[in-house]
Amino acid sequence: MCGKIRSGNRERTMTWQVVFFFISFLCEPIYGQLQYSIYEELKQGSVVGSIAKDLALDIKELSIQKFHIVSHAKKQYFNVNLENGDLYVTDRIDREIICGIQQSCFLNLEAVVENTLNLYTVEVEIQDINDNPPRFSKNTFDIGISESAVPGARFALGNAQDPDLGTNSVQSYKLSVNEYFTLGEKTSRDGSKYPELVLEKPLDREKQSFYEVILTAFDGGKPIKTGTALIKIAVHDINDNYPVFSQDTYRISLNENEPKGFLVLHLNATDEDEGSNAQITYSFIHIPENARQTFSIVPQNGDIKINGELDYEVTESYEMTVEAKDGGGLVAHCKVLIQINDINDNAPEIKITSFKTAIPEDSSPGTVIALIKIHDLDSGENGEVVCQISEILPFQLISSSRSYFKLVTTTTMDREIVSDYNITVKAADKGSPQLSTNKTIRLKISDVNDNPPVFEKTSFIAYVPENNPPGTSIYSVHASDLDLNKNAQIIYSILINNVEDVQLSSYVSINSVTGVVYAQSSFDYEQLREFQIQVMAKDSGSPPLSTNVTVKICIIDKNDNAPKILYPSADTESTALFEFIPRSSEKGFLVTKIIAVDADSGHNAWLSYHLLHVPEPSFFIVGQHTGEIRMARTFQDTDTLRQRVTIMVKDNGYPSLSATVTLNLVVAENFQQVLPELSNQPSDSDTQSNVTIYLVVSIALISLFFILTVMVTVISKCRKSNTPIAFGTISKDFYPQVALRYPYQFSDGTLPLPYSYDVCVALDSSENEFAYLKPTQNVPVDSLIDTDDTAIGNDYLKDTLPSASLAQVRCIS
Secondary structure (H helix, E strand, O other), X not given: OEEEEEEOOEEEEEEOOOOOOOOOOOOOOOEEEEEEEEEOOOOOOOEEEEHHHHOOOOHHHOOOOOEEEEEOOOOOOEEEOOOOOEEEEOOOOOHHHHHOOOOOOEEEEEEXXXXXXXXXXXXEEEEOOOOOOOEEOOOEEEEEEEOOOOOOOEEEOOOEEOOOOHHHOEEEEEEOOOOOEEEEEEEOOOOOEEEEEEEOOOOOOOOOOEEEEEEEEEEOOOOOOEEEEEEEXXXXXXXXXXXXXXXXXXXXXXXXXXXXXXXXXXXXXXXOOOHHHHOOEEEEEEOOHHHHOOEEEOOOOOEEEEOOOOOOOOOOEEEEEEEEEXXXXXXXXXXXXXXXXXXXXXXXXXXXXXXXOEEEOOOOOOOEEEEEEEEOOOOHHHHOEEEEEOOOOOEEEEEOOOOEEEEEEOOOOOOOOOOEEEEEEEEEEOOOOOOEEEEEEEEEEEOOOOOOOEEOOOEEEEEEEOOOOOOOEEEEOOEEOOOOHHHHOEEEEEOOOEEOOEEHHHOEEEOOOOOEEEEOOOOOOOOOOEEEEEEEEEEOOOOOOEEEEEEEEEEEOOOOOOOEEEEOOOOOOOXXXXXXXXXXXXXXXXXXXXXXXXXXXXXXXXXXXXXXXOOOOOOEEEOXXXXXXXXXXXOOOOOOOEEEEEEEEEEOOOOOOEEEEEEEEEEEOOHHHHHHHHHOOOOOOHXXXXXXXXXXXXXXXXXXXXXXXXXXXXXXXXXXXXXXXXXXXXXOOOOOEEEEOOOOOOOOOOOOOOOEEEEEEOOOOOOOOOOEEEEEOOOOHHHHOOOOOOXXXXXXXXXXXXXXXXHHOEEEO
């Protein structure tokens, strides 16, 4: 494909070839090679070619894909127009400066599509144009010719140099018209042409001792460029021998690290003349500017030394011409070629062309973190670079081209283990000694919500004293989250549930931020001893993660319930309580037993029994822990038959709570002795006394029929009863309450438990006593609360008495 670029009236032909190599595998970047050919000295902004079109890239996407040109040269000679995709010139291109005397001149570029990681190698060939005229090493050449010179004698002149190539370099010379001299030409072994002055006529110093002619050099460019030098010819006396070098061309090889002052070459030209005609001085007559700053020559002895720094990466070779001139003005020339050897004096360069400062911790293996370019200015093995990560990290470098590497992850990340990485990339060449460069990349791992909240314990137990004020904080739960920011912000809540058909929210609440659990109401240990709640800790991530924990709330008992006396059931305001004691009872006799309970628990429910109001001297003692009332001594004839005893039941709480009961104890040998005591009880009113009389008479009649019926039954069954009489309680509305107890015949003196007895008695004192006793086992404590159990005796009485008589009989336990 060919194109033309016009500049003014001058038309330059530009030929460029495009070669693409595509290598694609899965998601790997694509690399290719592109080549252009242009002339030097193009104007800035001149278009080299449509690189986007040649690379088949979408021009509209160039800016988005971060398409740019990377140059290996020290100057950026080219750039790309992102609007139309043209590659254009940005700086002056001088082939002679860039490549010197090299025949081929190339500039290597890299076209990088950063977002898709596509890399293309671009090679631009710089072609020579005739932009340099021939130049002589001197504007004036001084030549001395002996007058003895014969026609045909040749005198070497300084040749002109043209840095252009081919036909653009020096092609011919021309001498101004004169009658004594013509122009000749000498070709050296390497093909270089040197002009020579040819003597046409003998010289006569006495006639003319000085001549001036103009030497003109022509190149072959279009248009032709010329360079001139003035030749001053002095006619001398005879000096017929020229200095002679041992070689026409000297080739020297130097390492680029040679120090200043190092002797490169010692030139020695010989002259067979004597005296001043044999005294030779040395000088550079043609030397590039960079070589003039790097090398020097000692005029007296021809030593060429280094007076600057050698750098293979700047200049690989030098070419210079040395002139040896004797005292008679005769000169000789030789060429010195110096080749610079590369040494490993440049460490590799590491350039980060694309970099992600942070990646999420859930990034998949193979995630690209950075695109790294490695470059070494040295050549050969000195420029071959090995790139690696200096530490054992979850990353690796993947070579994507000759000088590019991708830094990718090898495993999944976990920010909670490592939150950031310092990745040190080490590039080392293969030279000797080996040189290396390190570059550290700091990569942060950003958080994702991958950790649920975690409680300090798998379950919690909170102890709350009962009767707490509503709103009291009773416990605090705490959960932690390894994530960051919102992913670690925890909100606490109670999962809705019911406790005994009561919504949990009426019992407790929780602070959603602090996790403090508050009591919504006052707890009562006797109603609710413990319950469980489910607390959920949920973070604020997306999606949110949560964890539940069980909190068991135990109510601690307080001493807020006084003891309750179950037996005897005492209501001292309306009823007197009596216990019958046989007069023959001895010391230690079990009179009765106080049964009490406490709704509290633990120490608060430990009960102790104490006598409060007792006659003096005391007839009774009470068991502090059993509640059993026993005879303290045997009754005497002079002792009062009626005793009043007050018992206090006290719990073990703090402060201690208590309850009291008063017992009226009657001492008698039989029931008839007890009745007068009962009759002496004060009545509430006259009406009640009359009713009592009628009731007693009715009960007496009923008792008579009852006794007769029982006697018939007993006789019929040949059964004799010796059981003592037990006196039951009278209805509290009409009769005084009497509780009679008699020890069981096999008892050791304490109330037989778990045995109790149901006793039915007649209340008429004029009738004989009869008792029906029924043993009952395993009486639960709850049955002691209600002592008015009539169902036991009724089943039996229904068989023996008329239904009308049942109203006059009462059964007690």
